Amino acid sequence: MKKPSTSRPLDDFDKAILRLVQRDNRMPQRQIADRVNLSAAAVQRRIASMEKAGIIVANSAEVDVHAVNMSITAIVEITMKDERLETVDNAKALFRAAPEVQQCYYVTGGTSFLLVIVTKDVMTYEDITRRLFATNESVESYRSLIALDRVKTGSAITIP
Template sequence: MAKAGRALDAFDLAILRIVQQDNKRPQREIAQAVNLSAAANVALVAPDALALPITAIVQVHLRDERAATVDAAKALFCAAPEVQQCYYVTGGMSFVLVIISPDMRAYDALTRRLFSESDLVERFHTLVALDRVKTGMSLPI
């Protein structure tokens, strides 16, 4: 795992490429593929280490809630690697997305592609995170 302020090395990047292609691949196979010994730990990568410092939480309202529209939106959002999390929600919005981006210019281009130019989306609202106070997927057990 790259610590804040430390760049990812060639091993880190090789492991990330493998895990992003197949996150169920056994650790020992990943270790063999990158010529490292297998370790029993978890890798969480800070977006800053990959030069993706912008985190946006986006509320998306679809033009309608028909199954075909919702399914098409799910497919669109899932296909975008910048969309790190996608939730189909109730309460006045259709989706809440967590998006990472290298800068606001790239974020603007992404919003045009996913929202402004899409016939699926009626409107969207962006909240830009000022600080990542808590992230992760540890379960409270």
């Protein structure tokens, strides 16, 4: 993921645009322009500039997991055997490449990584845990927490 440019500060117009596109990235630029009191061309330039600077990193659709028969959401705590650079970088690459891993965080506090994994059933989840953790010699331990309800997902970042 591209890091945002430190030479590109956000002004009030940029922040207002970001608040809107986080809620609905398909909102027409004319409508955004009307809401932030700019021209559509100015909104287009600002969005392009924020994309180029790495402030806007993706445009995506949030999918209802039940509509696509993906009923298992697991939050997984991973503890690595060591925190050497090579071990951590290899784990990051493995988790980044696994399509079932929806989110991955390298964290502090005794746990090495927190992952959110979405899959269709428990048998498939077991296969994933074997592939990513149980046969991985760098993983000391892992703990799965199966979500009973997806109370809140895909929320926008609060921009002051």
